[in-house]
Amino acid sequence: MEREKQLEKYLRLRIEERGGVCQKFVSPGQDGVPDRVIVMPGGRVYFVELKTQTGKLSRIQKYQLKRLCNLHQICSVIYGKGGVKAFLRDVDDGVVSSWVYDSDGSSWNLQEELDGI
Numbered sequence: 001m002e003r004e005k006q007l008e009k010y011l012r013l014r015i016e017e018r019g020g021v022c023q024k025f026v027s028p029g030q031d032g033v034p035d036r037v038i039v040m041p042g043g044r045v046y047f048v049e050l051k052t053q054t055g056k057l058s059r060i061q062k063y064q065l066k067r068l069c070n071l072h073q074i075c076s077v078i079y080g081k082g083g084v085k086a087f088l089r090d091v092d093d094g095v096v097s098s099w100v101y102d103s104d105g106s107s108w109n110l111q112e113e114l115d116g117i
Helices: 004-017 059-070 080-093
Strands: 021-024 036-040 044-051 074-079 099-101 107-109
Touching: 004 021, 004 036, 004 044, 004 080, 044 059, 044 080, 059 074, 074 080, 080 099
Parallel strands: 044 074, 074 099
Antiparallel strands: 021 036, 036 044, 099 107
């Protein structure tokens, strides 16, 4: 099973191949912010939380994602390499929305993960 650091590197390299930047998002005093901010040509910006196949979102991560979604930002949670590949397909097609991308390549609306927060 891949580690989160390996997933971050894989995602960063694939985004760079597409002409984008994939920056580590660090916000002192703001725990739980997404791992990465992706900026693609044409002004597309995505906030991404990466998890291993078995990773789980913490309550503070859900809170921060919901906060960004409420500001009409595109946020995605990606599980495993299969999830990264599914996300990249949507990036290529220009149809990224606030989704969860699972390691098996399936995806669903992120709001389902954030209900109750």
